Amino acid sequence: MSSPDPQVRAARNPSTHPSPDHRPTPAPQRVGESSAARGPVVAVTGAAAGIGALLTERLAASDAIKQVIAIDERRGECSDAQWHILDVRDPAIAEKLRGADVVVHLALDLDLETDAAARTAYNVRGTQTVLTAAAAVGVHRVVLCTSAMVYGALPENELPLSEDAELQATAEATGVGDLLEVERLARRAPRAHPGLNVTVVRPAVLVGGTDTALTRYFESPRLLVVAGSRPAWQFCHVEDLCSALEYAVLEKVEGELAVGCDGWLEQEEVEELSGIRRMELPSAVALGAAARLHRIGLTPSPAGDLAYTMYPWVVSGSRLHDAGWRPRWTNEEVLAELLAEVAGRHTVAGRRLGRRDATAAGAAGATVALLGTAALVRRARKARRRF
Numbered sequence: 001m002s003s004p005d006p007q008v009r010a011a012r013n014p015s016t017h018p019s020p021d022h023r024p025t026p027a028p029q030r031v032g033e034s035s036a037a038r039g040p041v042v043a044v045t046g047a048a049a050g051i052g053a054l055l056t057e058r059l060a061a062s063d064a065i066k067q068v069i070a071i072d073e074r075r076g077e078c079s080d081a082q083w084h085i086l087d088v089r090d091p092a093i094a095e096k097l098r099g100a101d102v103v104v105h106l107a108l109d110l111d112l113e114t115d116a117a118a119r120t121a122y123n124v125r126g127t128q129t130v131l132t133a134a135a136a137v138g139v140h141r142v143v144l145c146t147s148a149m150v151y152g153a154l155p156e157n158e159l160p161l162s163e164d165a166e167l168q169a170t171a172e173a174t175g176v177g178d179l180l181e182v183e184r185l186a187r188r189a190p191r192a193h194p195g196l197n198v199t200v201v202r203p204a205v206l207v208g209g210t211d212t213a214l215t216r217y218f219e220s221p222r223l224l225v226v227a228g229s230r231p232a233w234q235f236c237h238v239e240d241l242c243s244a245l246e247y248a249v250l251e252k253v254e255g256e257l258a259v260g261c262d263g264w265l266e267q268e269e270v271e272e273l274s275g276i277r278r279m280e281l282p283s284a285v286a287l288g289a290a291a292r293l294h295r296i297g298l299t300p301s302p303a304g305d306l307a308y309t310m311y312p313w314v315v316s317g318s319r320l321h322d323a324g325w326r327p328r329w330t331n332e333e334v335l336a337e338l339l340a341e342v343a344g345r346h347t348v349a350g351r352r353l354g355r356r357d358a359t360a361a362g363a364a365g366a367t368v369a370l371l372g373t374a375a376l377v378r379r380a381r382k383a384r385r386r387f
Helices: 006-010 050-060 093-097 116-136 176-192 213-219 238-249 267-274 283-295 303-309 318-322 331-342 355-361 365-386
Strands: 041-045 067-072 082-085 102-105 141-145 197-203 205-207 223-226 235-237 256-259 278-281 346-348 351-353
Touching (some): 041 050, 041 093, 050 067, 067 093, 102 116, 102 238, 141 176, 176 197, 197 238, 205 331, 223 283, 223 303, 235 238, 235 331, 238 256, 256 318, 267 331, 283 303
Parallel strands (some): 041 102, 102 141, 197 256
Antiparallel strands (some): 346 351
16 A cells, blocks of 8 residues: 655646556467456556555566556556556546456555545545446456454454454544545445445555554554553565455455464564563553643554554454465564664654654653653643633
């Protein structure tokens, strides 16, 4: 999933890009093989960066795919795809999807720093437009990507959750409200557009060039642990997500799919593997401080993000497994990759600190300082009310 650049959206100018109708030289056809036998034509939105770029490259290199149509607000690096430059909310996308058999919609903005209202408007409107446009031009399958976060992180969750488990998340965590709305649109689309098949892929904690509240958790000098909680960590490397999306594209599996590494890690295992010590706080203190810090704009992460570090939301991935798919990465390997990616970054309560700030704050001191800031703000507000 990509995080569209707001400046690109605000100042789109197709004339500055190579022609969106550029068509790559088709790959040579095998002797005795018809064009139709070479697999589907696949359109990928959000194709210029992130997971969209990785999937576009993967599909373009696959002998099982006839052609890749890449759609984004700027041109990406894959020269073997046919590029169209536009915003996915533009109804003109319908003509760009004409001739595609499958659409993989990855143009979602889940950036922590994006204005929440603007993010929701982009994500929901974009998904609506893609689903409607795909149905209008005869696309028979749309693949959407949300997150296993939609199941919710609850103390009573089974380990692991099945794909059919109820979606119990609330809109209190970053972007989860948008993802729940995407899920609602996915379930409604086949009824609104008979003949349109919608597959939803829900990855666990994504790692591999991603920046989320959950990856920032491992940038902290101490791992915040809420007293009485029972976290369980399951990761999903972006390479495994792309291979799962390819399974969906090739119709090897369909429906609602969960994807992640096999099994999970307990908090104690994470601490041992990472070498990062914990900082344990009472639930009321941790949740109350997180809510206040977010409300006054000191951190990008709402208090709802903490639930996903407190309680399990591990998924089984049974449908993909039954179809023959297997993850290439283990939880231990993905955690090691994540720690290598975040080395040198300093985050406290979801807020990135500069090197000087982090050094001055010290290890646990930065967290204590932020908690103290929240307390001071609360006292100041009480004082104003007295007057």
